[in-house]
Amino acid sequence: MKVILVNGGPHEKGCTYTALCEAASALEKNGIETEIFWLGVKPVGGCIGCGVCYKTGRCFMNDCVNTFLEKAPEADGFIFGSPVHYAAASGTLTSFMDRVFFGKSAQFRGKPAAAVFSCRRGGASAAFDQINKYFTISEMPIVSSQYWNMVHGQNPDEVRQDREGLQIMRTLGSNMAWMLKCIEAGRAAGIELPAPEQRISTNFIH
Numbered sequence: 001m002k003v004i005l006v007n008g009g010p011h012e013k014g015c016t017y018t019a020l021c022e023a024a025s026a027l028e029k030n031g032i033e034t035e036i037f038w039l040g041v042k043p044v045g046g047c048i049g050c051g052v053c054y055k056t057g058r059c060f061m062n063d064c065v066n067t068f069l070e071k072a073p074e075a076d077g078f079i080f081g082s083p084v085h086y087a088a089a090s091g092t093l094t095s096f097m098d099r100v101f102f103g104k105s106a107q108f109r110g111k112p113a114a115a116v117f118s119c120r121r122g123g124a125s126a127a128f129d130q131i132n133k134y135f136t137i138s139e140m141p142i143v144s145s146q147y148w149n150m151v152h153g154q155n156p157d158e159v160r161q162d163r164e165g166l167q168i169m170r171t172l173g174s175n176m177a178w179m180l181k182c183i184e185a186g187r188a189a190g191i192e193l194p195a196p197e198q199r200i201s202t203n204f205i206h
Contacts, residue, residue, distance in 0.1 A: 002077075005024055019116050019159060026169070087122070112140065114149060144172075145175060
């Protein structure tokens with residue numbers, strides 16, 4: 001089993017990375033393979049709703065989104081991490097997730113997910129709510145911890161002093177490992193995902 005942890009921060013080894021590493025260490029102690037996927041610093045354009053991905057499974061903008069989508073099928077779970085920018089996820093992670101999930105949410109159905117945030121002081125709860133919406137609309141079980149998944153600090157050294165925050169990350173990793181093993185045991189016992197109904201789409205006009 002494998003979990004991909006997405007680093008949506010601008011610094012490859014920054015605060016977000018430090019938090020994700022703590023979660024990854026707990027996953028690995030529980031026998032789960034991990035990979036940290038950094039989005040990098042190149043601009044990530046937002047979704048323009050062109051629909052090309054519905055036909056090809058890939059975004060016409062060939063960047064880290066397509067690289068991630070090539071890796072996603074081999075993963076059993078996901079953790080998406082970001083610094084807090086104005087009480088929201090980074091613009092890079094937001095654009096990335098808009099494009100990853102648009103038209104492709106079926107690829108993630110039934111796979112556990114979690115959001116992780118690093119902040120200096122506040123705003124993480126609002127960002128947490130923002131990213132969790134991608135999971136709930138895609139039928140992904142959300143993995144929780146003993147508190148909301150956040151660490152505090154202006155740099156990695158300060159994050160490493162946030163003992164509660166690091167414990168939250170470890171608990172998250174252990175809980176995700178447990179859920180993945182439960183899903184695997186259920187599948188071995190013949191329990192599969194519920195058969196989806198044909199999608200009904202309505203709006204407020206008709």
